[in-house]
Each structure stands twice: as structure tokens, then as C-alpha cells.
Amino acid sequence: MNPPQPPSRPAPGAAVSGADDETSGADAAPARRWSARRVCAVSAAVCAAALVPLLGTGPAVDESAEIRLPGDGATAFLRAVLLAALCVHMGELAGARLARRVGGASAGLPRGWAVRAAWPGAVAAVGQLLLVAGSGSPVAGVSGPALTAAYGTRPGLLALLEANAFVLAALCAASRRPGLAVVPLAGVVFGEALRAHPETGTPEVGVALTLVHLTATALWAGGLVHVLRTRWRWRHDAVARRELLVRYARPAALLFAAIAVTGVCSTLRRLPLGETFGTAYGRVLVAKLVLVLVVAGLALAARRRLRRETAVPGAATGPARAEVVALAAVVVVSAVLTAVPLPPAPG
Numbered sequence: 001m002n003p004p005q006p007p008s009r010p011a012p013g014a015a016v017s018g019a020d021d022e023t024s025g026a027d028a029a030p031a032r033r034w035s036a037r038r039v040c041a042v043s044a045a046v047c048a049a050a051l052v053p054l055l056g057t058g059p060a061v062d063e064s065a066e067i068r069l070p071g072d073g074a075t076a077f078l079r080a081v082l083l084a085a086l087c088v089h090m091g092e093l094a095g096a097r098l099a100r101r102v103g104g105a106s107a108g109l110p111r112g113w114a115v116r117a118a119w120p121g122a123v124a125a126v127g128q129l130l131l132v133a134g135s136g137s138p139v140a141g142v143s144g145p146a147l148t149a150a151y152g153t154r155p156g157l158l159a160l161l162e163a164n165a166f167v168l169a170a171l172c173a174a175s176r177r178p179g180l181a182v183v184p185l186a187g188v189v190f191g192e193a194l195r196a197h198p199e200t201g202t203p204e205v206g207v208a209l210t211l212v213h214l215t216a217t218a219l220w221a222g223g224l225v226h227v228l229r230t231r232w233r234w235r236h237d238a239v240a241r242r243e244l245l246v247r248y249a250r251p252a253a254l255l256f257a258a259i260a261v262t263g264v265c266s267t268l269r270r271l272p273l274g275e276t277f278g279t280a281y282g283r284v285l286v287a288k289l290v291l292v293l294v295v296a297g298l299a300l301a302a303r304r305r306l307r308r309e310t311a312v313p314g315a316a317t318g319p320a321r322a323e324v325v326a327l328a329a330v331v332v333v334s335a336v337l338t339a340v341p342l343p344p345a346p347g
Helices: 012-063 072-102 112-135 144-151 154-173 178-196 203-233 238-270 280-306 317-337
Strands: none
Touching: 012 144, 012 238, 072 112, 072 178, 072 203, 072 317, 112 144, 112 154, 112 178, 144 154, 178 203, 178 238, 203 238, 238 280, 238 317, 280 317
């Protein structure tokens, strides 16, 4: 007769596994709460970014008793989407090249946003074409004859050029040589420069100023977005994270100088100083100037904290993130600026 066996006990591994499951479940709840907060914050930011262009032209124009342009709210919204897409795509090209020069991080680069940005840019350009065809109403511009007539106008032709350029940029970004997207993106920048300066006096000067201004803005804003995403990817490599932001900070100072100089020159060519606060264009321009000064202050704060990152990893991340938010506001206000009536040229 066999002796009675002791009661079976759960295997040690099973007990540990159960404890781990409880621990992971306890840790998952704060993670889910943090994810929900992030989703709410992003949703609120997107709604604000959409409402400002749609509603921002009205108060600016009504206070100066100027005549509102047809479809100004829709125009500002579409232009905000287009400019944001341009910044993200151009910034990713520059940021990825910068990260490859740094190296030293085994985590690699973050997943690209270029394709996801290029398609909304193309849709926004098509929307502008429909606005031109429908005289301010995108619904009225879906007929064939109206679209054909829109192709013969300067704004319609430029919108078509930009839509095709964004499509080519998306195809390049999805190919094995994403760097080729710089060619169609340059076409978008050139189209924007031509659209912003239709004057007959010295248009080449205005086009050149806008080319430099818009290129520097896209590289500054979009490049910082990609640098911050890469720093998060490299969060376990403090040396590489710091080196990446240092390498970005050096050309960013030159980009800011180019933005400031070209912005001042463009303003002096277009806006009489005595009508700065008497026109919608002047008031929106002042709001943009204030935001640019805020961005400059945040950039300086991030550079100062960058010196302490050897002792405090990630010290510059907070001001840099705030800088991205302020830059996004600059892009939105710039879109509103393109939808308000132009002031009379200074004599």
C-alpha cells in the first residue's frame, strides 16, 4: 500500500506568474488613464486648431469694417492643413538626416509621418481648388465647367500644382528613396511663394522672401517635431539624445534669423506702418509677431536647459515641447493671415 501523498501545491512559477499578472494589471490602469488624458489633450488641441482658422478671420475683419473675402474661414482652415503637412514632411526629411549623423542609438528612428502628412496636404490643395471653382463655396465647385475655368486662374493653377506635388511627395516617401520627396515639396514652397505675391511691381523680391521664410519655418517647426520624437525613441541613450538636440539647436538659430529678417522685409513691403492696427492684416500680423517672440523665448529656455542635460536627462524636453505648441499656433495664425484682405501697398 502506497503512503498517502501530500496535498499538491501550485508550482512556484505559477504563483509568480499570478503575482506578475496582478502587478501588470495594477500598472496598466495608470497607463490607460494617461493614454486617455493624452487622447483628450490631443483632441482638444485639434479642435482648437480647427476653430481658430474657421472663426479667426471674422473678428479681425469685422473690427476694421473691411469686406470679407469669399470663403475666408474655409480658406484659412485648408491653408493651415497644407502648411502643417509641409512642415511635418520637410521636418522629417531634415530631422532623419540629422539623427543618422548622430548615430549611437540602437533603437533606430521613429515611424515616419511623411506619408500621413502628404495626403492631407494634397486634400487641402484640392479643397482650395474647389473653393476657387465655386467662388468661395467648395460644394459649388464640383461641376466640370467650373473646375475647367478654375484651372485657367492663377490660384486654381497653383492649387493644382500643389496637390500634384503632395501626391508625388507621398509616393516618394513610401518608396525606397524617401529623400526624393524634397523635389515636389520644393514645388509646394514655390507655389506658395507665387500665391502670396501676386503684385505686378517687384514680384520676384516678394517670391524670394517668401521662399526663404517658408522654407526656414518648415524646417524649424517640422524638424523640432521629428527631433523630439526621436529623442523619445532614444530615451534610454542619454548621450545620443543630448547630441541630437545640440545638433538641431545650431542650425535652428540660423533658421530663426532667416525667418525674422524675411518677415520684417515682407512686412515693410506690404503693410504701411501707420495702418498696423487699423487693418485686419496688421492685427493678425501683430498676433503672429507676439507668438514668434514667445517661440523665441521658449527656444532660449530649451537651449539653457540643454546645458544641464548631462546631470538631469531630459531637462530640455519640457520647453522644447512648449516650443512645438507655440510653433503650431504660429502656423495657424499664418493661415489666417492669408485669408484676410490685403492692405493697400505703402506708397
